[in-house]
Amino acid sequence: MKKIAILGSTGSIGRSTLDVISQNTDYFRVVALAAGRNLDLLEQQIRMYRPEVVSVANKETADVLNKRVSSVEILSGLEGINCIASHDDVDFVVSAIVGSAGLIPTLTAIKSGKKIGLANKEALVMAGEIMVSELNHNKTQIIPIDSEHSAIFQCIEGHNKKDIEKLVLTASGGPFAHKNKEELDHITAEDALQHPNWKMGKKITIDSATLMNKGFEVIEACWLFDMPPEKIDVLIHPQSIVHSMVEFRDRSFLAQMSIPDMRGPISYALQYPDRISNPIHRLELDKIDSLTFSKPDREKFPCLSYAYHAIQTGGTAPCILNASNEVAVQAFLENRIGFHDISVIIRRAIDDHQVKYPRDLEDVLEADRWGKEKAEKIVQEIQRC
Ligand code: MG
Numbered sequence: 001m002k003k004i005a006i007l008g009s010t011g012s013i014g015r016s017t018l019d020v021i022s023q024n025t026d027y028f029r030v031v032a033l034a035a036g037r038n039l040d041l042l043e044q045q046i047r048m049y050r051p052e053v054v055s056v057a058n059k060e061t062a063d064v065l066n067k068r069v070s071s072v073e074i075l076s077g078l079e080g081i082n083c084i085a086s087h088d089d090v091d092f093v094v095s096a097i098v099g100s101a102g103l104i105p106t107l108t109a110i111k112s113g114k115k116i117g118l119a120n121k122e123a124l125v126m127a128g129e130i131m132v133s134e135l136n137h138n139k140t141q142i143i144p145i146d147s148e149h150s151a152i153f154q155c156i157e158g159h160n161k162k163d164i165e166k167l168v169l170t171a172s173g174g175p176f177a178h179k180n181k182e183e184l185d186h187i188t189a190e191d192a193l194q195h196p197n198w199k200m201g202k203k204i205t206i207d208s209a210t211l212m213n214k215g216f217e218v219i220e221a222c223w224l225f226d227m228p229p230e231k232i233d234v235l236i237h238p239q240s241i242v243h244s245m246v247e248f249r250d251r252s253f254l255a256q257m258s259i260p261d262m263r264g265p266i267s268y269a270l271q272y273p274d275r276i277s278n279p280i281h282r283l284e285l286d287k288i289d290s291l292t293f294s295k296p297d298r299e300k301f302p303c304l305s306y307a308y309h310a311i312q313t314g315g316t317a318p319c320i321l322n323a324s325n326e327v328a329v330q331a332f333l334e335n336r337i338g339f340h341d342i343s344v345i346i347r348r349a350i351d352d353h354q355v356k357y358p359r360d361l362e363d364v365l366e367a368d369r370w371g372k373e374k375a376e377k378i379v380q381e382i383q384r385c
Contacts, residue, residue, distance in 0.1 A: 002270070005032035005084050005114075007105050008096035010041045012201045013119040013145065013262060017094050018045060020267045024276050032084040034097070034105070039065055046072050053087065055080030081105045086112035092270065094145070095120045098203050099326050100368055103127060107361065110134045110142075117269035119145040121220045122326075126319045127364045128223035142224065143269040148217050149224055150265035151243035151256035156225070157273070159248070167227055168245040168253075169217055170237040171296065172197045172260075174209040177236060181300055187339040189332055197240040197260045206329045210342055211296060215307025219318050222311055229311045234304065235293045241283065242291060259283050302343045306350060315355040316367035323371025324349035324378075331379045341382050349374045 004021065008014045014035070021028045030049040035042045036057045046054060046069050055075040056062050062076040075083050085093055085108040093109040094117040095102055102120030107127070109116055111134060118124070124131055135142060144150050148169045156164065175194050176184060192209040193202060200208070207213035218232050240260040245253050258264045259281050267278035298305045303325070310317040328345040331337045337345070349371055358364045 001026075002028050003031045003089055003091045004028050004094065004270070005034070005087060005090040005092070005109075006030070006094045006096065007034045007081060007085060007102070007109075008036075008094075008098065008120075009033040009045055010035040010038040011096055011098060012199065013094070013096035013266070015041075016262045017096070017117075017266050017270070018049065020263050020270060020276075020278050021049070023279055024267075024271075027271060027276060031089050032087050034081045034084045037061055039068070043068050052089065053084060055084050078104060082108045085109040085114070090114060092117065094266075094269075095123070096145070098122075098201055100126060100322060103364075104361075107131065107134060110138055110140060113138045113140050115140055116142045117145045117266070118142045121146055121216045122322050124220045124223045125216050125322045126368060127358070127361065128219065128318070130358070130361060130364065132223055132226075143272050144220075144224055145262070145265050145269050146217060146220065147260070147262065147265045148244040149221060150268055152221065152225060152246055154256045154268065155244070155246040155254040159246075161226070163248050163250075164227070164231070164246060165249045165251075166231050166233055166247040167221055167225060168233045168235055168247060169214060169221065170235055170240070170242050170244050170293070171211065171214045172208065172240045173236040173238050173296070174211065176209055177238065177297075184300065185338060185340050189335060192332075192339065196238070198262070200262075202333060203326075203329055206332060206342075207325070209339070210303045211301035212303035212307065212325050212342075212346075214296070215304045215310075216322070218304075218307055219311045229308050234296055236296050237291065237293050239288065239291055241288065242293075257283060303346060306343070306346055310350065313355055315357040316353065316364070317350065317355050319358075319364055319367040320350055320353045320371040320374075321346060323368045324375035327372050327375035327379065337379055337382050341379075345375050345378045345382070348378050 032053045034055040053073040062074045085105045093114045095106045096119040103123040106123045242255045245255040261280040310321040324346045328342040
């Protein structure tokens with residue numbers, strides 16, 4: 001029986017993970033859950049899955065939860081999440097906290113030698129080099145939960161790295177693939193939150209609409225599969241059936257297909273290398289008219305190019321990309337800036353940043369702080385205009 005901890009249990013990936021576990025109680029036991037402030041849902045999860053320990057945002061939230069449930073240890077804050085990530089009774093950690101907040105707990109889990117199911121791509125974008133070196137040092141492994149990387153992971157299984165010509169990440173193109181530049185200027189947060197194929201959290205839905213999500217995924221793929229950015233392509237595939245592909249040197253492509261549902265990659269990560277049943281619908285290929293692929297419009301969606309540029313530059317550049325994006329997306333969700341401003345803010349933050357080569361986590365966190373402060377200043381300037 002595999003003992004599971006979920007960092008971010010009340011979010012979209014956390015809920016889907018629990019759904020998969022519910023169908024496979026012979027294989028998995030939930031030992032620890034970390035959530036933020038959604039106490040109603042966490043309380044339900046505690047009653048249903050009976051973890052030994054949970055962690056919430058802060059002391060005040062922990063006090064409220066303490067009055068509502070007994071028979072579970074309740075921790076709080078970063079210290080609490082780190083305890084969950086490194087808990088002695090846990091074999092496998094699902095890292096599903098959104099954004100830069102996921103970095104330290106994910107690193108803590110790696111340093112404790114836990115196997116990780118990684119949904120938080122921002123950790124690898126910010127500190128890829130440090131994470132890879134800690135994975136090697138602690139002799140443990142990340143199994144990707146991001147659907148594209150899960151697809152690639154499945155396609156390269158059993159193959160030699162030297163035979164891989166290209167990794168091809170597919171992208172749905174988001175809700176605005178067919179809008180022109182002018183129309184993009186008038187998009188609201190509400191419009192952007194309507195993703196055509198995937199049901200996801202707010203930040204990643206906006207990141208998908210700007211294609212920054214795909215940019216992050218290029219960087220994530222570089223670190224996960226030890227590939228240079230030149231060997232990673234992106235294709236728009238609006239049907240979201242082919243989750244990604246690998247091209248080999250004999251010109252063969254291998255692709256992984258299913259209907260778009262995160263419970264697919266989650267169940268693969270949880271029980272890798274075995275496959276288990278999950279609650280997702282069967283892909284009925286005879287009901288699909290066509291599968292189409294096209295190149296992304298980088299002029300309309302410049303964030304993708306910024307991501308390639310950042311990983312080619314290396315050092316703190318990807319960290320600034322992530323930090324400025326996080327601030328810009330939050331400002332857009334609060335209706336403080338327009339859709340187009342997101343990429344403007346990222347571009348300006350990157351242009352103003354002097355790239356450094358981080359020696360340790362503190363250097364990464366310092367760059368993250370700089371990037372967030374810089375982006376916030378630019379947001380305020382835009383608001384004044
Ligand atoms: Mg993805």
